Amino acid sequence: MSRPPPAAIVIGASAGAVQALLTILPALPASFPLPVLVVVHVPADRDNVLVPLLQAKCRLTVKEAEDKEPISAGVVYFAPSDYHLLVETDGGLALSTDEAVNYSRPAIDVLFESAADVYGASLIGVILTGANHDGARGLRAVCDAGGVAIVQDKAEAYATAMPAAARDACPAATTMTLDAIASYLASLGVA
Amino acid sequence: MSDSIEDLEIQLLLEALHQRYHYDFRHYARASIKRRLAQARAQLGFPTISALQDRVLHDPNMLPRLLDFLTVQVSEMFRDPSYFRALRETVLPHLRTYPSLKVWIAGCSMGEEVYSLAILFREEGLYDRTIFYATDINPEALAAAEAGVYALDRIRKFTENHQKSGGKSSLSDYYTAAYGRAAFDKSLRSRVVFSDHSLVTDAVFAEMHLISCRNVMIYFDRPLQDRAIGLFRDSLTRKGFLGLGSKESLRFSAHAGAFVEFVEGEKIYQRRDP
Numbered sequence: 001m002s003r004p005p006p007a008a009i010v011i012g013a014s015a016g017a018v019q020a021l022l023t024i025l026p027a028l029p030a031s032f033p034l035p036v037l038v039v040v041h042v043p044a045d046r047d048n049v050l051v052p053l054l055q056a057k058c059r060l061t062v063k064e065a066e067d068k069e070p071i072s073a074g075v076v077y078f079a080p081s082d083y084h085l086l087v088e089t090d091g092g093l094a095l096s097t098d099e100a101v102n103y104s105r106p107a108i109d110v111l112f113e114s115a116a117d118v119y120g121a122s123l124i125g126v127i128l129t130g131a132n133h134d135g136a137r138g139l140r141a142v143c144d145a146g147g148v149a150i151v152q153d154k155a156e157a158y159a160t161a162m163p164a165a166a167r168d169a170c171p172a173a174t175t176m177t178l179d180a181i182a183s184y185l186a187s188l189g190v191a
Numbered sequence: 192m193s194d195s196i197e198d199l200e201i202q203l204l205l206e207a208l209h210q211r212y213h214y215d216f217r218h219y220a221r222a223s224i225k226r227r228l229a230q231a232r233a234q235l236g237f238p239t240i241s242a243l244q245d246r247v248l249h250d251p252n253m254l255p256r257l258l259d260f261l262t263v264q265v266s267e268m269f270r271d272p273s274y275f276r277a278l279r280e281t282v283l284p285h286l287r288t289y290p291s292l293k294v295w296i297a298g299c300s301m302g303e304e305v306y307s308l309a310i311l312f313r314e315e316g317l318y319d320r321t322i323f324y325a326t327d328i329n330p331e332a333l334a335a336a337e338a339g340v341y342a343l344d345r346i347r348k349f350t351e352n353h354q355k356s357g358g359k360s361s362l363s364d365y366y367t368a369a370y371g372r373a374a375f376d377k378s379l380r381s382r383v384v385f386s387d388h389s390l391v392t393d394a395v396f397a398e399m400h401l402i403s404c405r406n407v408m409i410y411f412d413r414p415l416q417d418r419a420i421g422l423f424r425d426s427l428t429r430k431g432f433l434g435l436g437s438k439e440s441l442r443f444s445a446h447a448g449a450f451v452e453f454v455e456g457e458k459i460y461q462r463r464d465p
Contacts (some may be wrong), residue, residue, distance in 0.1 A: 080438050094220045097436075117225070
């Protein structure tokens with residue numbers, strides 16, 4: 001069975017996220033043809049410092065997601081702190097202040113499940129380093145919808161609980177190092 | 192998008208709620224509705240959304256339980272303290288020039304923001320000349336808002352927020368703690384009208400000086416957001432103020448031109464002269 005071409009990438013990370021994202025996102029070329037949606041667990045009352053940090057290092061536009069914003073290719077959207085980020089059925093972004101999932105808001109599961117619902121087999125889901133189990137159900141939803149599931153290699157992850165839980169929930173997921181994830185994703189931009 | 196059986200079931204359930212009970216969620220943002228209905232289905236113990244629909248159609252007692260999943264929002268008092276600070280420092284000096292004031296808290300849910308604004312207005316000496324309208328579509332949430340009783344373990348966060356917002360009094364002046372609960376003083380609601388009102392189906396009911404509607408419209412799709420914002424525009428007095436949630440904006444709205452950003456970064460808008 002052949003998969004449709006990828007339409008979007010979702011990434012979830014927690015403890016150790018900054019270093020991991022600094023390996024992956026700057027590797028994407030300016031002409032990258034897909035949107036990238038990212039949930040990182042950050043404290044509720046903190047401004048998202050990741051956005052300016054990564055914008056300085058990336059060739060793509062990096063921004064905090066806004067409610068009802070249309071999704072554009074070649075843009076990296078971060079969930080704002082204290083809001084869940086979802087993909088809407090009309091292909092836009094949506095935020096919610098629904099209760100925390102896995103003690104997290106934003107929660108990786110919420111983004112991944114809503115994205116799997118909309119993009120189905122055209123979605124690539126990536127679970128990186130983290131010290132909790134958020135993202136496991138979400139990655140499972142990506143698998144169940146026929147999408148590509150990737151988890152960071154535990155051997156190099158700063159915190160292993162999250163990739164391990166995601167792998168357990170979704171045995172079909174491919175395990176990769178950060179460098180391998182970076183070059184795989186970057187290759188999607190080469191026609 | 193995938194037109195799964197579940198999507199069809201959701202569409203039918205929303206249609207049923209509208210036709211049977213006149214609750215219209217058909218233009219709520221679908222991704223969140225889907226999550227909330229999945230939760231309702233699981234926690235209320237139904238195998239499918241269709242089974243839940245069958246029950247709610249035939250058993251009106253199921254309606255409030257379902258509404259809790261679809262509408263209730265847990266907030267905090269003085270959530271986003273910088274918003275209340277901006278109201279205090281930038282908006283209230285303008286409101287002070289009016290002899291009487293009307294404030295609308297649209298989608299007030301359990302009332303956290305109602306009491307926050309009541310305390311702010313009292314601290315600034317404006318409470319006695321203000322009428323507050325606190326509206327929601329969920330009757331149980333409205334009753335809870337009117338009761339003004341919150342779990343004591345939430346008070347610490349409320350107090351911290353209140354201080355960060357520039358509070359001039361102590362939050363503990365306004366509640367009595369007993370049995371693990373904090374009951375807010377009834378003098379804070381002596382000038383509050385709690386009322387059923389739907390941003391989806393209802394119309395303008397008074398001329399407001401300030402409307403605060405935060406983290407309500409993120410649950411609406413864009414056509415419904417436009418309706419609500421149009422309703423706010425028509426409800427505001429000349430140069431009246433509209434406060435939205437910190438991640439909401441008028442940028443994608445058809446009515447963006449009717450407002451000017453009044454406090455940058457705080458999502459506080461002022462209605463332009465018509």
